[in-house]
Amino acid sequence: MGRKKREDSPSKGEGKPGEEVPKVPIFIMGKMYEVPASLTIQKAFEYAGYQLIRGCGCRGGICGACGTVYRFPDSQKIEVGLACQTVVQPNMYLTMIPFFPANRAIYDLEKIRPDLESLMKLYPDVMRCVQCNTCTKACPMDIEVMDYMAAAMRGDLVKVAELSFDCVMCGLCASRCPVEIAQYHIAILARRLYGKYILPKSEHTDAMVKRIEEGTYESKVEGLMKTDEDQLKKLYNEREIEPERAGEDWTPKDSQYL
């Protein structure tokens, strides 16, 4: 590169000033840039001079905006990571895949059942899976994608939901699938069916909603709204704290405001 560059991270409030960090060459879409070795791929883009619009969201590994594929000159292996979570390595050839086309079914959760038939009707592709494991290898969240696809083909929605729970919907699985399935869309359908129909319903929540609708707490809360600050502070200080290790059967001494 030849030109003198700032040594610190460009990220205000996120980097550290001053300290010498060795530089490494990386290849952003084939073009070489020298960047400090401590940076994540995302910060390396910014260091190189990009203002990210695509490929940057939460910067914390959960939103799925910055799925990235890379490989090294001496390797046949395609590697994956989230740009915001992956530290640069010398000679990585990389590109972000911030978007990959994938069709999503339209459904009304109220009108479908939590079974294989629903999955197959909405996503007939599910049965095309050849269990090649490319999706699992492409997952930056280390999800066993192929295993949940196998579960989906069996109609085992519980397994699909559990295995896919950490999915950030970045779409890298779909980008690599040889039979062109959009696995992550199938996964969220399965999770929502599981959450709605298979997980047992919370009865205490329904009971509380009913009591609220009956107006049980209106006067109690309105009483507090009319209470002056000193009295409110007193009530606050005196409120009974549920012990951290209390079981579900714990009840407070004072039940008049329940």
Added chain:
Amino acid sequence: MSGYPPELKRLLKKVEETRPARVERKKRGEEFPVLSLQEREERLKFHPDYKGESRREIRVGPNKGYAISPEIVDLLEAKSRVDPDQIDLSEIEYETDVLIIGGGGAGTAAALLAQEQGTKVIIATKLRHGDANTMMAEGGIQAATKGDKDSPYYHYLDVMGGGHFKNTPELVRTLVIEAPKVIAWLESMGMMYGKTEDGTMRTLHGGGTCRQRMHYAADITGAEIMRTLRDEARSRIEDIKVLEFSAAVELILNEHGHCAGAVFYNMETEEYFNVKAKAVILATGGSGRLHIQGFMTTNHYGATGDGLILGYRAGVKLSFLHTVQYHPTGVVFPEQAEGLLITEKFRGAGANVLNVDGEQFVNEREPRDVESASVIRECTDVGKGVPTPTGKLGVWLDSPMIDMLRGEGTVQKEFPGKHILFRRYEIDISKEPMLIYPTLHYQNGGLEFNPEGETVIPGLIVAGEVTGGVHGENRLMGNSLLDVCVFGRIAGRTAAAYAKERAKEGRLSLEHVKKYHGELEEAGIVTDRVAPMLLPDYGNPEVRERQLTAHYVGTIR
């Protein structure tokens, strides 16, 4: 990157030495004493809000004279990104009943409710649908759903206490009364709550709660809520249209002074275009990316306070913006993860907060402002912070205690997000503690509104982090996911009703922007700065200097 370096490993030993006794105390129910309200006040002197020069008066607009963070004042005292005379308001790109600015939790909840009332909806968002702080919220969502031990009465008390008793009572009332309905609503859409075999919701404490009412989905509660809401909205594509990479730069009013749309900027093609609507919902979220006082932040890339600017220019007052929330536990090591949120749920599950000697100095479940102030005090005045390899200070968050208290494997099962994150840096948080320091987290205040979501401008409805009043001067954990759902739903209903019954057709106008520019001039404010900011600038300044033919307006070309 491989685990803690030797000097930190050495300091870790002290944590390990004190751990068995701390775990035993916890098992006996013995907790580090909580501070009284008076002691809290003393402690808060170490909070960044209380530092001199942390606030500056706004010189223009409806809150002239109100002192808030200078980083926000700078934006309020900036000019529009566009010359209002250059915008041709007769050219309308899209027209709809309800326009929602912001595609996070509040905006998406609003869209669903507005659609259910039979209106056509457009969600416009400057990045992707779901790119929002909601996605990043981890620990949980509060609601008094367990009637045998809890009720909205206690939730109300907790919210007020956390907010220094300054919150707007009517808003708090709505928050706590609507809370259980939101939990049921999300359950009906298939959210994967943590539950026991009989369907009982698993609940934990948060800082400043008197009952365990934090419902959660592992340690990615916000992501689970966001992807559920978004998936539902995507199934209603006939009525809910989503414009991504479209940033609102001004609200459009009409000749009656009602809100009637917005001017947008296509982040990719750099075009401006207009959307006309019968009602507008501002749900643009927070402002952590302004890096107030130079703090690192847990916030989303797009959290630049845009809605504050748009609403303020149009005449909506600000409230409770004089306090800013610093989350007590942001990652301070490893450097690559700096600023990232470590959910309060770790402390709810029993992890102690420890100084360099491995000793407790604060109860781990104080309200966030008190907890943050205590950590800062320990690292500054007390001088017992843990030095990091990059010359920063932090304190330990002793996550391995959780496995000892709740059984082997709990950390991995209940905190998969953070477990994976640290594993990438070869730190097993079920065996080793995390190093943390307060990080800029939440915009406690914002645009003034009423429990129906309405502002002083007819047709302009607001919801979520862009608003002020619900949380007073300090929000409690688990109340922001709740806030976006409660007030997002209300905003959707209110906007739909307004669009159907009260909206009045009229000539479109950006006169308010011209008037605001006039006020800036009168106040003698000379600036090249434009707002809203849209995105933070993390570009390499040396490269920027050489981008000779690029013209930047703010951070965006």
